[in-house]
Structures are given as C-alpha cells and as structure tokens.
Amino acid sequence: MVWLALVLLLAFPVAALAADPLVVSVWGGNxxxxxxxxxxxxxxxxxxxxxxxxxxxxxxxxxKARVSKAAPLVDVTFTTTHVGRLYISxxxxxxxxxxxxxxxxxxxxxxxxxxxxxGTWAYVYTIAYRPxxxxxxxxxxxxxxxxxxxxxxxxxxxxxxxxxTISALLDGGDETNWQKGQERLKRIKPNIAAFFATDARxxxxxxxxxxxxxxxLSINAFHLIGQGMNVKVITPADKPGIVGIDTAAVMAGSxxxxxxxxFINMALSKEIQEQLVTTFKAGPTNLKxxxxxxxxxxxxxxxxxxxxKDRGYIMNDEVRAKTLAAWKEWFNANIVAK
Amino acid sequence: xxxxxxxFQLSVLTFVPGSLKTGGLTDANFRAVLAxxxxxxxxxxxxxxxxxxxxxxxxxxxxxxALARTPSARVRSLILVLTLxxxxxxxxxxxxxxxxxxxxxxxxxxxxxxFEPEGVLIGLVHFSMPTMILILxxxxxxxxxxxxxxxxxxxxxxxxxxxxVTLPLSLPxxxxxxxxxxxWTFSAFPTPELLGGGRVKxxxxxxxxLALDSFNWPGSGAFAVVALxxxxxxxxxxxxxxxxxxxxxxxxxx
Numbered sequence: 072m073v074w075l076a077l078v079l080l081l082a083f084p085v086a087a088l089a090a091d092p093l094v095v096s097v098w099g100g101n102x103x104x105x106x107x108x109x110x111x112x113x114x115x116x117x118x119x120x121x122x123x124x125x126x127x128x129x130x131x132x133x134x135k136a137r138v139s140k141a142a143p144l145v146d147v148t149f150t151t152t153h154v155g156r157l158y159i160s161x162x163x164x165x166x167x168x169x170x171x172x173x174x175x176x177x178x179x180x181x182x183x184x185x186x187x188x189x190g191t192w193a194y195v196y197t198i199a200y201r202p203x204x205x206x207x208x209x210x211x212x213x214x215x216x217x218x219x220x221x222x223x224x225x226x227x228x229x230x231x232x233x234x235x236t237i238s239a240l241l242d243g244g245d246e247t248n249w250q251k252g253q254e255r256l257k258r259i260k261p262n263i264a265a266f267f268a269t270d271a272r273x274x275x276x277x278x279x280x281x282x283x284x285x286x287x288l289s290i291n292a293f294h295l296i297g298q299g300m301n302v303k304v305i306t307p308a309d310k311p312g313i314v315g316i317d318t319a320a321v322m323a324g325s326x327x328x329x330x331x332x333x334f335i336n337m338a339l340s341k342e343i344q345e346q347l348v349t350t351f352k353a354g355p356t357n358l359k360x361x362x363x364x365x366x367x368x369x370x371x372x373x374x375x376x377x378x379x380k381d382r383g384y385i386m387n388d389e390v391r392a393k394t395l396a397a398w399k400e401w402f403n404a405n406i407v408a409k
Numbered sequence: 410x411x412x413x414x415x416x417f418q419l420s421v422l423t424f425v426p427g428s429l430k431t432g433g434l435t436d437a438n439f440r441a442v443l444a445x446x447x448x449x450x451x452x453x454x455x456x457x458x459x460x461x462x463x464x465x466x467x468x469x470x471x472x473x474x475a476l477a478r479t480p481s482a483r484v485r486s487l488i489l490v491l492t493l494x495x496x497x498x499x500x501x502x503x504x505x506x507x508x509x510x511x512x513x514x515x516x517x518x519x520x521x522x523x524f525e526p527e528g529v530l531i532g533l534v535h536f537s538m539p540t541m542i543l544i545l546x547x548x549x550x551x552x553x554x555x556x557x558x559x560x561x562x563x564x565x566x567x568x569x570x571x572x573x574v575t576l577p578l579s580l581p582x583x584x585x586x587x588x589x590x591x592x593w594t595f596s597a598f599p600t601p602e603l604l605g606g607g608r609v610k611x612x613x614x615x616x617x618x619l620a621l622d623s624f625n626w627p628g629s630g631a632f633a634v635v636a637l638x639x640x641x642x643x644x645x646x647x648x649x650x651x652x653x654x655x656x657x658x659x660x661x662x663x
Contacts, residue, residue: 130622133429137429156427157428157429160427161428228607228622264524264606266608267606268602272603279509279514281523392427394426394427395426395622395623396624396628397426399622400446403446403610407607409608
C-alpha cells in the first residue's frame, strides 16, 4: 500500500505537467516575463495547468489570430483596448462569462471595456524627457511646441492618435472633432526629431539622445528610470495624459475557455494586481489593489474612481478604431512628410 | 501566383474602418492610393533606388577591379573576405550598427544624417555593395588581359585603356549588377524603416503602414499592386535602356 501511495503521489504532478497547456498571447520582453512570473506561475500552481506563451507585436498577433480563426492557437489574448475592438469585430473574442470572473466586480468602471475584454492594467501616454538634454523644465503639453525643443521631440507614428487628440483637446476639440487641432499640430513639425514604431525604438531614441523629449508610454519611461537613466515623466498641467488600458480576453473557439476565464480572473485579483503594479509601474484596474506609496500620484497610476476620471483622458475605443486609418493618413501627409 | 491572386482580390474590396471585415467590390482603394500623397512615396523610392544604384556602382567598381586584377592571391583573398563579411551579419544588425554610426552619439556629424534621406542612402549603398562587387568582379575577370596589354603596347595611357577597353568590356557586369541592385533596393524595408526614423519611407514601408498600422488591408493591397506595376515598368525601361547601351558596345547584358 505504501508503494502504491508513493506512485500516486509521484504520478499526480507528472499528470499535471502533461496536461494541455493554456496558451497566452502577449507582447514580448518585459511584458511576457512579468505575466509569466506574476500571473502564470501562481495559475499553474493553483490549477496544475501549464501556461505557454505566444509573443509578438500587437498587430502581428492580431494577424495570426485572423488566419487561425477556424482553429485558434491561443486561449487568452492580451491586447490594447482599441485593438480589442478589431478582434471583437472579426468575431475573434468570446463573450466573457462574468460569473466565472468574480474579480470583475472590483474593477474600475473604465476597465470594463466590453462584454468581451477587460482592462488588466493602465498607463498614460504622456511627456517624458531627459533634463540633461533640454533647457528648462517641461511641465505641460504646450511646451512641446516651444522653439527651445527644436529637433528634440519624438513621437509614435504607428498610432498618432495620442498627439492628435491632445492637439485637439488644446484647441477645444476631442477625438471626434480632431480637425480642431490640425493647425496646431502642423506647427510642431520643426520640433520633431524622429518617429518611432515600437516601444524598443522609443527607448533607444531616448537613450541615444536622438529624441530626448517624447510622447511616451509611462511604463516605458519608468522602465528607463529603473535602469538608472535621468528621465523625468510628468503629469502635464494643461491637459491630462492619454490613458491606455491593456486588456485580456478569451479567444473564440478556445477549447480551454474555463481555464482561460480562471486565468483572467486571477490576473484581476487584488494580490496579482498589486504585483503587476509594482513590476510594471502601471495602474491597477482592480480598485481594491493597494498601490505602493512611491507610485501613488504617478502618471498612469490611478487608485480611485475620481483619479480615473480626472487624471487621464480616455478616448472612445470605437471612435479610435474607426478613425485610426484617417488619422494615420492625415498624419503621414501633414506631419511625417517633409 | 496564389499570393498575387490574394493581393489582387484584396485590393478591390471595400475597406471598413474600425473593422477587419471587408465590404463589396470597389475601385476606391486605387483612387485613394493614386493620390499625390502616395505617388510621392513611389517617386521617392524610384529616386532612392536610382541614386543607390549609381553610388553603389561607383563605390564598387574599384573594389571589384582590385578583386579581379590584383596579382597577389593573398590580397585578393583579403578583399574577398572583407567583401563577403557583411553577408554574415543580418540586415537588421547591420542597420542598427549604421544607426549608431550615423547618429550623433558617437560621431558629431556636421549635418544630420540619421532619419534623413542621406542616411538611408548610405545604408542602402552599404547593403548593396557586396553583391555589386561580386557581379562586377566576375565580369572583369572574364575580360582577357591581352586586350588591355595590346592597347597599352599601342601607346594608350592607363586611363585611356580603362575607359576604351576595360570599362566597355565590363558593361555586361555593370548592367546585371545595376539591375539587381535597383530591383532589390526598390523593395527595401528594414533600412528605410530603421534609418529613416519614420521620416523617409519607401514603398514597402508604406505597404506595412497601411496594412499593420491603419488596418487598411484593402488599401495596402491596392498600393502594393500599383507599386508592383510601377516596378515592372521601371525595370523594363531600365533593362531596355541598359541593354541597348550594352548592345551598342557589341555585348549583350549577362
């Protein structure tokens, strides 16, 4: 009997390891490492289900999901909230069963993006800069237009929605009436040093000093600061930063939908959210999550419904998804073109 | 052919903003990409490809000549190894190295090169040189040195021997190398993507922009079709012009 018990004890972990893995699609580098360490490990420890990752850029993964729609290769996808809309429009996400995600009840209202995808962490696109490369301080969005920043500003060109919306907000418009900011945005051209298409390029440009002032993802700015770089990330005084919310969803047709729901529920739990906040320097979406004192009040870190409302500007996902092509075309013709 | 078919099919379907689904048949994508904004990218690509071809030829010919005609086998081996060395590093690695060189962090250039057409041009020329050198060296090594010796023995100065004998006889290599470099520069992607910093775009970069940044896959398909037609036309015209030139010298392009 003793040997039988030993065999059973040994057999259980082996069986768990041999179980079909849950496949999670996420960005590479720090994103995958953090999700693996903070969410996947405890998930496997609790359920015995191993987790595998498919990593890639936002749009590469969307393209892959499209072509494997009939037989999805992924069970859980992390993506940005407006790209999530594209997944939904193509029937790639499964409608979530909120009864299987009880932690969704603790989410900030802004994190409930749709019936298909839920916000897992937040950040802002704001101004980050190297004080050693710039004369004077930068405290507000309108500073980006000042002559002292000639040839110093970098911004994303793969998605110009942030700077287009900021420019519109400064001139009394918003993402719907974005034309109001067009003339202002044209005037920023002399200050632009470079455009970037990836987070890695953004950080390279900051490190080399090619673009020491950037419209930058707060998480990336904190990452550079963590590496010992002299970078300041600010909460602009005139208009708030543009909030980005990364979301998680279950892929339509997933054979492990129950486990996928459990994975998302775990990612939204108070304990995991607290670890995500500390690691990413991002804002939690679970309002019960405690934020370290050092991070309170930092750009992109919201801890109450009031902060979510006042300290960041959240664009309408649908408007953003539908207008992105027009924005991009206008931006390329009028801002990127020499 | 299947991929081309899919491309053509995509190019005539309606783009639905905010959705990955496509609508019915339309010619709107072609009307959109035939606007000056997009035609400018095609023109920029033609100009950059032509300049790359000319500069690559000028920079490669002396190296190719040395590779083909240097008497010392050891020196020839050294030139060959140096020529082939870039092949052993990927295009991305080479381009990142150029970003460091052309930026202001290591060398303080008097003019801005990174994220400017000049910087992209330098990267494209460097990328193309090994191939051009090998094609030219093969052509030059096929020229019988007896012709050059005969010209010299009749009193021609070295420069005249080169201009009247070596250069015309190496024309097949010049034509082949130029066509190869022109064609592949036309479809360059990583060099303008990284060294252009979003400010210098060639056709492949715009196709990627439309498809992956704007989610406008039908528009991207239409632009790719237009670019393909222009590429074939430019290559046909160039090939005919260079072929006629070579034929006038009594040789046909290789």
